[in-house]
Amino acid sequence: xxxxxxxxxxxxxxxxxxxxxxxxxxxxxxxxxxxxxxxxxxxxxxxxxxxxxxxxxxxxxxxxxxxxxxxxxxxxxxxxxxxxxxxxxxxxxxxxxxxxxxxxxxxxxxxxxxxxxxxxxxxxxxxxxxxxxxxxxxxxxxxxxxxxxxxxxxxxxxxxxxxxxxxxxxxxxxxxxxxxxxxxxxxxxxxxxxxxxxxxxxxxxxxxxxxxxxxxxxxxxxxxxxxxxxxxxxxxxxxxxxxxxxxxxxxxxxxxxxxxxxxxxxxxxxxxxxxxxxxxxxxxxxxxxxxxxxxxxxxxxxxxxxxxxxxxxxxxxxxxxxxxxxxxxxx
Amino acid sequence: xxxxxxxxxxxxxxxxxxxxxxxxxxxxxxxxxxxxxxxxxxxxxxxxxxxxxxxxxxxxxxxxxxxxxxxxxxxxxxxxxxxxxxxxxxxxxxxxxxxxxxxxxxxxxxxxxxxxxxxxxxxxxxxxxxxxxxxxxxxxxxxxxxxxxxxxxxxxxxxxxxxxxxxxxxxxxxxxxxxxxxxxxxxxxxxxxxxxxxxxxxxxxxxxxxxxxxxxxxxxxxxxxxxxxxxxxxxxxxxxxxxxxxxxxxxxxxxxxxxxxxxxxxxxxxxxxxxxxxxxxxxxxxxxxxxxxxxxxxxxxxxxxxxxxxxxxxxxxxxxxxxxxxxxxxxxxxxxxxxxxxxxxxxxxxxxxxxxxxxxxxxxxxxxxxxxxxxxxxxxxxxxxxxxxxxxxxxxxxxxxxxxxxxxxxxxxxxxxxxxxxxxxxxxxxxxxxxxxxxxxxxxxxxxxxxxxxxxxxxxxxxxxxxxxxxxxxxxxxxxxxxxxxxxxxxxxxxxxxxxxxxxxxxxxxxxxxxxxxxxxxxxxxxxxxxxxxxxxxxxxxxxxxxxxxxxxxxxxxxxxxxxx
Numbered sequence: 001x002x003x004x005x006x007x008x009x010x011x012x013x014x015x016x017x018x019x020x021x022x023x024x025x026x027x028x029x030x031x032x033x034x035x036x037x038x039x040x041x042x043x044x045x046x047x048x049x050x051x052x053x054x055x056x057x058x059x060x061x062x063x064x065x066x067x068x069x070x071x072x073x074x075x076x077x078x079x080x081x082x083x084x085x086x087x088x089x090x091x092x093x094x095x096x097x098x099x100x101x102x103x104x105x106x107x108x109x110x111x112x113x114x115x116x117x118x119x120x121x122x123x124x125x126x127x128x129x130x131x132x133x134x135x136x137x138x139x140x141x142x143x144x145x146x147x148x149x150x151x152x153x154x155x156x157x158x159x160x161x162x163x164x165x166x167x168x169x170x171x172x173x174x175x176x177x178x179x180x181x182x183x184x185x186x187x188x189x190x191x192x193x194x195x196x197x198x199x200x201x202x203x204x205x206x207x208x209x210x211x212x213x214x215x216x217x218x219x220x221x222x223x224x225x226x227x228x229x230x231x232x233x234x235x236x237x238x239x240x241x242x243x244x245x246x247x248x249x250x251x252x253x254x255x256x257x258x259x260x261x262x263x264x265x266x267x268x269x270x271x272x273x274x275x276x277x278x279x280x281x282x283x284x285x286x287x288x289x290x291x292x293x294x295x296x297x298x299x300x301x302x303x304x305x306x307x308x309x310x311x312x313x314x315x316x317x318x319x320x321x322x323x324x325x326x327x328x329x330x331x
Numbered sequence: 332x333x334x335x336x337x338x339x340x341x342x343x344x345x346x347x348x349x350x351x352x353x354x355x356x357x358x359x360x361x362x363x364x365x366x367x368x369x370x371x372x373x374x375x376x377x378x379x380x381x382x383x384x385x386x387x388x389x390x391x392x393x394x395x396x397x398x399x400x401x402x403x404x405x406x407x408x409x410x411x412x413x414x415x416x417x418x419x420x421x422x423x424x425x426x427x428x429x430x431x432x433x434x435x436x437x438x439x440x441x442x443x444x445x446x447x448x449x450x451x452x453x454x455x456x457x458x459x460x461x462x463x464x465x466x467x468x469x470x471x472x473x474x475x476x477x478x479x480x481x482x483x484x485x486x487x488x489x490x491x492x493x494x495x496x497x498x499x500x501x502x503x504x505x506x507x508x509x510x511x512x513x514x515x516x517x518x519x520x521x522x523x524x525x526x527x528x529x530x531x532x533x534x535x536x537x538x539x540x541x542x543x544x545x546x547x548x549x550x551x552x553x554x555x556x557x558x559x560x561x562x563x564x565x566x567x568x569x570x571x572x573x574x575x576x577x578x579x580x581x582x583x584x585x586x587x588x589x590x591x592x593x594x595x596x597x598x599x600x601x602x603x604x605x606x607x608x609x610x611x612x613x614x615x616x617x618x619x620x621x622x623x624x625x626x627x628x629x630x631x632x633x634x635x636x637x638x639x640x641x642x643x644x645x646x647x648x649x650x651x652x653x654x655x656x657x658x659x660x661x662x663x664x665x666x667x668x669x670x671x672x673x674x675x676x677x678x679x680x681x682x683x684x685x686x687x688x689x690x691x692x693x694x695x696x697x698x699x700x701x702x703x704x705x706x707x708x709x710x711x712x713x714x715x716x717x718x719x720x721x722x723x724x725x726x727x728x729x730x731x732x733x734x735x736x737x738x739x740x741x742x743x744x745x746x747x748x749x750x751x752x753x754x755x756x757x758x759x760x761x762x763x764x765x766x767x768x769x770x771x772x773x774x775x776x777x778x779x780x781x782x783x784x785x786x787x788x789x790x791x792x793x794x795x796x797x798x799x800x801x802x803x804x805x806x807x808x809x810x811x812x813x814x815x816x817x818x819x820x821x822x823x824x825x826x827x828x829x830x831x832x833x834x835x836x837x838x839x840x841x842x843x844x845x846x847x848x849x850x851x852x853x854x855x856x857x858x859x860x861x862x863x864x865x866x867x868x869x870x871x872x873x874x875x876x877x878x879x880x881x882x883x884x885x886x887x888x889x890x891x892x893x894x895x896x
Contacts, residue, residue, distance in 0.1 A: 072443065072444070073423040073424060073426065073443075073444040096839075096842070155615075158613070158614075158615065158618070162610065163609050163610060164540070164609075164610060183609060183610070183613060185613035186612060186613050186853065273548075273549070273612060273613050274548065274550075274553060274612060274845040274846055274849055275612050275613065275846065275849050275850065275853075277842065277845065277846045278846065288417065289838065290835065290838060292417050292420050292421075293417055293420060294829075294831070294834040294835070294838065295420050295423065295437075295440045295443075295829060295834075296831055296834070297420075297424060299831075
C-alpha cells in the first residue's frame, strides 16, 4: 500500500524541530486529503474494484448468520429461530466430517508439494532449451490439458486405468511387471495418488508459464558474469535462476496455502466411485451432500465458515513465518 | 499487492454465496402473463423438471404446436441434467421459482418453503377433467395426514395403469437363449448356468472378450442395478430402500433381511468365478452402456429405461446377430419358493408429478390449472399419446392404428422421432390414464396395449417369446392376482420426511450400504460373511434405527390417509 502514497510521511525530515509536532500532525492529516486529491484519478480508477470486492466479498458475509439459525427459506430474517452453535457442535461430533477433512488435507498437501515442485523444475528445464521452436512446441503441448474439462480428464484417466484394454494395465502386463490387470480405480488407498497425478498432468504446463515469465525477467548479465567465473549450467540454474524466481515462488506458495482447504470437488466426484468413498469424500462434497442436497442450509454454511476460518489462519501463519524468515510477504 | 489481498477474500465470498442469494429474493413474472385473464390468449409458463429430457424441442414439435394452438400456452421448460438434486434447493434458497414445477423427491422441501399452491379448490372449480380422472384416488393426492392439501398432481403414473410389458427382472441376451435352445430361466441357478454355458462356448464376441454379467453401479444407480434386485429376487415388491412388514407396517432397511444376504453371496460367487464384470463397481454409466451396445454383455440385472439407449443401438444395427443381442426379461428369484413381485397391484401409486408455484398470480394459476386440465382431457391425452390424426395415426373402422412406417421409425429411430413429433414428451407433465384404459371411442388412451406392444417388438424378440409360449415378456412373470395388494401403495413413491434426523440417518445408511456391499461382493468368498455382517452392525446404529422408526410412522400415516380416516 505504501507505494501508492509516496508523498506522505517522508516529507518530515528527521531534523525537523520538535516544536512542530502539532503542526506536523495537522500537516499529516492535510497531506492525506491533499494526496488523495492529487491522485484522484487513481482513486477513481480503483473505485469500481473496491465496490466489486465489497459487493461480492463482504456483503455475502451477512449470510453467515444462517449458521447460527435453524434457517428456513421464505421466512424473514427476524422470524428465523436462533440456535447458537448447534450446527457447529453437530459438525464437530460427526465422524464423516473428520474423514472429509483428512482427505481434503491429504490431497491438497500432496497436490501442493507435487504441483509446486514439478512446474518449477519443468520451467527451469524449458528455460535451458536452446531450440526455440522445440521449446515453444513443448510449452504449448504441456499447457493444453489445462483447457480440458475435468469431465473429459476423468474419462481419459478411467479409460487408461481400466482393466479391460486400459493402456497402463496393458503396459504393465506386457512388461511382465504384474500378472493380472490391477483394478486401480477400486483401490481406496491409491485414490489420492491418482488424483494428484492427474492434477499434475492437467495443470503442470499452465503453472509453468508464470515461472517462465519470472525467469525472463532475470538480468542476462548475471549469467554472463557467472560464465566468465566458470560456472557450469547446473551452477547457473542453482545460483542464478532459482534465486531469481524466489520471490515469485514464495508469493505463489503463500497464496496456495490459503487455498489448502478449498480444493474443489470436481476431481473427487468425477474420479471417485462408491468403493473409494472413504478416500474420495472431501469437505466440499460433504457440504454438498449433507448440507445443500438435504436442504440444510444452516449446516452447509457452518461448514463453509469453518473452511474460511481455517484458510485465514493458515494464510496468516504462513505469511508470518515467511516474513520472519525471508522478509517477504504478500501483506 | 492489493489484488493479492483480495485472494483470500474470494473463498470467503464463495462460502457465503448461499447467503447472498437467500437475501436476494425476487420475482420473475414477465409481461406476457398480462394476457392471463383472456381465456385462450397466448401465455408462457416456465417449467422445471428434475428429470432430464434430451429431446425437448421448445414445443416446436408437432404435438407441442398443437398444444399451443389449442390452449395458447407455450412452455419454457428447463430440464435437469443427470440426477440433479441441488437445483430445487437452490431455487428455495433464492426464492425464485418457475411457474410449474416437477420436483420429484423434493416436494416436501418446496412445501416447507411455502412455494407450492394448494390445488384442491382450483381442481374443484376449474378442472373437470382432472377431477374425473382422479375421482377414486383423491385421498392419494393429499400431501399428508397433517396437511391434506393437494400440492402435486401425480402425473408420473397413469390412472388405472395395467402394465402389459415387463421392463425389469433379470435380463439375458436373446442370442444366448437361442444358442442354448431356450431353457427355462426361473432361479439364480438357471440364470447362472445359461451365462456359464454360453460363455464357455463363446469366450469372445466380434473379437472382444465376452462379459457374462455386467451391472450398472454408478452413483445412485447402484440402487437400481445392485440393491433393488436383492428384494426382487427374494419376492418383495419395490418399496424403495425399505422392507415394510405388511401386518405391523414396521419399516426396516431391506438389506438387513437375511434372505438378501444370500443374493449378495451369489453376486460374490459370480465375481470370484470371473462371471461378474470386474469393472462393475468402478465403471461409469456411459462405460456400461458402451459395453452393452458392443453386444458382448450376456446378461444384466436392471430396468429397461436405464439401458434402452444401448439397446436401440443394437436394434438399429445392420448385423443380424447384433440385433439378436438385446435382452429378454425373466422373473428370476433365489429359488422357486419366492415369486417375483414386479407386477404387484399397488393401487394408484400417486407420487411424483407436477405442481403450480406461488410465482403465479391467482388469475395465472387458473390459466395453469386449465392448461393441465386440457392436457387431461380426452383430446389432450390422445394427442400426447398418439400424435396427430392422419400423420402419426389413422382411424380405420373406428380403431386408431399406427401405420407401419411410423411404427418402424418409432422402434428404430426413437429419439429423433420423439423430437420431431413430440409424442410421449408431454405425458410426464400431464395428468393421464395408464395403459389398458379405453376412451369414449373404445380405443385405448395409450399406445401400449397388447397388440401394439407385440407389433413394436423386433423380430428376434418375437421369435424368443414364441419359444416361451408368451405374447409379451410380462406373460412370463407371475400375474398380479397371485401377489396381493399394498395398503400404502409403493413406498419409494411417498414423500420422504425432511426432518434432519431422518435425512441424515438415511444418507448415512446409504453411504454405508454403497460402500460395504460392493466391498463384500468383491471380497474372497471366505471374507464375505465378515464384511456383510459388519455392514449390518453399522446399519444398526442408533440414528439409523431412529430413521427407520420415522419411516414406519410415515407409512402408518399414509395408510390412514389413503383409507380416508
